[in-house]
Amino acid sequence: MKKPLSFEEKYELVGVEPGIHDVAGFGKTDLTNLDVEEADHLYKAKFPFLKLKSKTTPETPKA
Amino acid sequence: MNAKAILWPQGRYNPGGITQVFYGYKEDFLSFPVLGDPETATMLESLVSYATAIIMKPTKQLFQLYCTVEQGEIKSTMVGPRDGKGYENMLEISFPGSEAEFLGFKAAAANRELIFFVKEKNSKVRVLGNLEDPAFFEADDSTSGKAIADGRTSKLTFKASGATPAPIYTPALTSLLAPAA
Numbered sequence: 001m002k003k004p005l006s007f008e009e010k011y012e013l014v015g016v017e018p019g020i021h022d023v024a025g026f027g028k029t030d031l032t033n034l035d036v037e038e039a040d041h042l043y044k045a046k047f048p049f050l051k052l053k054s055k056t057t058p059e060t061p062k063a
Numbered sequence: 064m065n066a067k068a069i070l071w072p073q074g075r076y077n078p079g080g081i082t083q084v085f086y087g088y089k090e091d092f093l094s095f096p097v098l099g100d101p102e103t104a105t106m107l108e109s110l111v112s113y114a115t116a117i118i119m120k121p122t123k124q125l126f127q128l129y130c131t132v133e134q135g136e137i138k139s140t141m142v143g144p145r146d147g148k149g150y151e152n153m154l155e156i157s158f159p160g161s162e163a164e165f166l167g168f169k170a171a172a173a174n175r176e177l178i179f180f181v182k183e184k185n186s187k188v189r190v191l192g193n194l195e196d197p198a199f200f201e202a203d204d205s206t207s208g209k210a211i212a213d214g215r216t217s218k219l220t221f222k223a224s225g226a227t228p229a230p231i232y233t234p235a236l237t238s239l240l241a242p243a244a
Contacts, residue, residue: 017115020097022194024090024120028097048093 007036009053016049023048064104078184081135084128084156085240089176089197091123098230111227113190116234119243125180130156131216137181137189139228152229153201154179154191154221161207161215169219173200179221180236181229188232191223198223
């Protein structure tokens with residue numbers, strides 16, 4: 001069974017520093033220790049500072 | 064929070080007055096850092112200092128509101144009963160003319176939620192209002208004057224209430240003076 005991604009593996013904060021912020025439309029939100037489930041909800045609600053990390057596939061060495 | 068000495072270094076410059084005023088509509092702001100809470104914060108400064116950036120919505124920015132030199136001020140008044148004290152923070156500016164643009168600003172701002180950034184002459188930037196407790200137009204005392212010696216002025220007062228004196232904004236203000244990306 002595939003292990004669920006952690007917040008750090010799935011998301012990055014963009015344009016804001018960690019800490020507690022009052023975000024228009026979202027209220028006071030602690031961005032210091034977001035867990036992935038909370039981040040999923042925020043991302044679906046179009047939270048402005050969350051970005052999905054692009055999936056990086058390890059390069060396969062050429063033979 | 065531990066108590067600490069509150070000192071003043073001899074010789075420090077401390078000129079009174081404000082130098083510039085900037086304003087924005089509350090709906091143009093995207094986020095505010097939340098100030099520290101006296102029950103949990105460890106530094107006195109964190110109760111009244113925005114140490115990380117306030118962010119505006121894309122394409123939005125602050126704009127200057129002219130104020131005649133030495134005719135503007137930011138004031139804090141403690142109000143409320145014991146165990147329920149808070150602050151009324153006021154900004155007063157004086158504008159010299161009766162230009163249509165300025166009268167239009169007054170009409171547009173009269174019933175609008177506002178946020179002000181005020182540069183003090185001691186280089187501190189004070190913030191009047193936030194997303195939770197914005198500033199409001201409190202009073203406008205305008206006159207054409209009767210004689211040339213009287214002058215033509217509008218004295219505008221804006222007020223924001225909160226738990227603290229108007230907080231200090233420590234990041235550079237420049238990022239708010241151009242349209243946000």
